[in-house]
Amino acid sequence: MTGRILRVELWRSNARWMALLLLPAVIGVGEAGRGLTVLALDQRQALFGAFPLAMGVAAWHARRDRRSGVEELLATMPRPRWQRVLPGAVALVIGAFAAFLLTCLVNVALVANAGGYLSTASLPIVAVGAVALLAPVAFGLAVGRWLPFMLVPPVLILYMAMNLFFGDTEAYTEGPDASGEPPGWLLLWGTLQSVGTEFDFAAITARTHLGQALWLVALAAAGIILYATTRPGGRAAAVAVVAVGAAVAVPVLPDRYAEAYALDPGATxxxxxxxxxxxxxxxxxxxxxxxxxxxxxxxxxxxxxxxxxxxxxxxxxxxxxxxxxxxxxxxxxxxxxxxxxxxxxxxxxxxxxxxxxxxxxxxxxxxxxxxxxxxxxxxxxxxxxxxxxxxxxxxxxxxxxxxxxxxxxxxxxxxxxxxxxxxxxxxxxxxxxxxxxxxxxxxxxxxxxxxxx
The missing domain is CATH 1.10.390 (Neutral Protease; domain 2)
Structure with missing residues (x-):
């Protein structure tokens, strides 16, 4: 039954729109001849530009019960809310993943055609990038559920886009602490840079991958809790998950931002x-x-x-x-x-x-x-x-x-x-x-x- 419901959600929900809208937004803007790792890092940069769209589509999806006029009827059903809404959320995630992974395959083909370096160091970069898509989808669903108004999705897209494109992004890599170097906790938010030929030989350390993945999973879990739960303590649980995620992820991350990079022996x-x-x-x-x-x-x-x-x-x-x-x-x-x-x-x-x-x-x-x-x-x-x-x-x-x-x-x-x-x-x-x-x-x-x- 669950598999059939998921297939229906993939066909009838906004999952297809999620894939179609994100497809051009997550295409890497790097230079294929410099290698797959550089292209994967550039794609991670482009991924941040896709977050507003992912949140907006998810918020629009969360409105469908209100939009269809069945919200009060479904609330009277004995089935738990999370069981009812989870297939739709999974369908949206699958749509986002499909767009992201398709562009990753395109990147592989571009690098191979240019004779670039197909480094295995790019695989965890891609994996963490896929995990990163969970957070905007989850929080978009949460916003759409608690603010189920028609203007919320477009306003959310515009607001997030303005923050991304006009925010102080230089602080990610140029905001020093007392030692004069960017601290490692900025890796929670900052994108990984790929400017300069020296990054053709770079890999990302395992600590960086693990710390970022833990933080992103915590954010996604908090968003899903806010979307799926009906219990009064749901919001407090979401805040607790974010706090625990930060408490676990920050010590795992490198102490300095520059320590996120290591030399790839295969590239040299x-x-x-x-x-x-x-x-x-x-x-x-x-x-x-x-x-x-x-x-x-x-x-x-x-x-x-x-x-x-x-x-x-x-x-x-x-x-x-x-x-x-x-x-x-x-x-x-x-x-x-x-x-x-x-x-x-x-x-x-x-x-x-x-x-x-x-x-x-x-x-x-x-x-x-x-x-x-x-x-x-x-x-x-x-x-x-x-x-x-x-x-x-x-x-x-x-x-x-x-x-x-x-x-x-x-x-x-x-x-x-x-x-x-x-x-x-x-x-x-x-x-x-x-x-x-x-x-x-x-x-x-x-x-x-x-x-x-």
């Missing part, structure tokens, strides 16, 4: 060219390997032709977990687009990826001076001049609006000073700068490169 696993010289990218950016292999091999050939003990491979690194410098490897961070292909150099001070590969004579930066200081300007200028010497090109013009960067006049003067030295001394000084960078030695790099001896 290397994918390399089959023939030497070896050029490798992370598995998350494997679609960018053809774009990096040509410039990477060119940079290795330049280093081999001009410097002693040159590196023999190029490997992509993650900003979140950079390895120690290695003499045999050129490390580089990549900036990929929505199609997963190489978009260009991460640093805006160089014209193409070859320059970024050859900065500091093919070494990663290990600068101690903070950005914007005169010492840091000289440090960055020395690394740029070393790349210009290797490429036999004048240094590119810097952004005139960025005072932290050396001007065109400064970079040309330093480059010409290096070029005025005898050829053997030029080679020796660039090699010394490379060794200093690999060892992260102290000292002024520009003096090392162009100063008197």
């Amino acid at each position: 696993a290397p994918v390399c060219t089959p023939r030497p010289p070896r050029v490798c990218v992370t598995r998350a950016h494997r679609a960018a390997l053809p774009d990096l292999s040509g410039p990477g091999r060119e940079a290795l050939a330049i280093l081999a032709a001009k410097l002693p003990d040159p590196p023999t491979s190029v490997t992509e690194i993650s900003y979140a977990d950079p390895p120690a410098p290695r003499a045999d490897t050129v490390h580089i961070a990549l900036w990929v687009g929505g199609d997963g292909r190489l978009r260009g150099p991460v640093l805006g001070i160089v014209p193409d990826i070859r320059w970024e590969l050859l900065l500091g004579a093919g070494t990663p930066s290990c600068a101690d001076p903070p950005p914007g200081t005169p010492e840091r300007r000289r440090y960055d200028l020395a690394r740029l001049v070393a790349a210009a010497w290797l490429l036999d090109q004048d240094p590119p013009p810097a952004d005139p609006g960025d005072p932290a960067l050396a001007s065109r006049t400064e970079s040309l003067a330093a480059y010409q000073a290096l070029r005025r030295l005898p050829p053997d001394q030029q080679r020796t000084r660039v090699a010394q700068l490379r060794r200093a960078e690999l060892a992260c030695d102290s000292g002024d790099r520009l003096d090392l490169l162009t100063g008197p001896r």
